Amino acid sequence: MDFVRSLLKDWKWPLVAMTLSALMLAAAHAFETFGGLAPCPLCLRQREVYWALIAMTVTGLVLWRLIPKRRFLVALNVMIGLAFIVGVIVAFYHAGVEWGLLPPPEGCSGEGPIDPLVIRDFNEPMHVPSCTDAPFYILGLSMAGWNGVIAGIMAVASFVAAGATWRGAVRPEETA
Incomplete structure (x- = not known):
């Protein structure tokens, strides 16, 4: 428990969140590269969240080093x-599309994977994988469902870290 508490103190949680985001991206790219699972448009949209989070966290930590105020770190953890x-x-929207509970967005009806090594006529329409087909399910959840669960756990941890920082679990030499 002390290990978890120490991760949520000071500037450690943004680094942990950034590392976990990079690992999620690495896993997605591994499924694509080694597993042959071409991403659909909603899969790519899920990756964009992690890329944005990494960029925001790097920027936030650099700014925090310039202006080391506790409330800034609290705001970063909340963001x-x-x-x-x-x-x-x-x-979860993607999982809802896979389960047929929600309509797929425009351009997600796909007719098969894109082969980047095949040179095609640019006047022909591109075929993308369908957002409605999950490649597999584990314990009833697709990859999109598990991504939502993991992101939810990380969101809760971020708010817990913000609360710990707000209560003063940062460097004692700082002032609010």
Whole structure:
């Protein structure tokens, strides 16, 4: 428990959140590269959340080093949590599309994977994978569903870190 508490103190949680985001992106790219699972437009949208979160966190930590105020770090942790909530929404929307509960967005009806090594006529329409077909399910959840669960856990941890920082779990030499 002390290990978890120490991760949520000071500037450690933004680094952990950024690392977990990079690992989620690495896993997605591994499924694509080694597993042959071409991403649909909603899969790519889920990745955009993690890329944005990494960019925002790097920028926030650089600014925090320039202006080391506790309230700035609290705001950064809250923004990280909000970014993860966006990830939850996108992931669960994708899972809802896969289950047939929600309509797929325009351009998600796909007719097969794109082969980047095949040179095609640019006047022909591009075929993208369908957003409605999950490649597999684990414990009833697709990859999009699990992405939503993981992003939800990370959002809660971000808000807990913001609360711990707000209560003063940062460097004692700082003033609010």
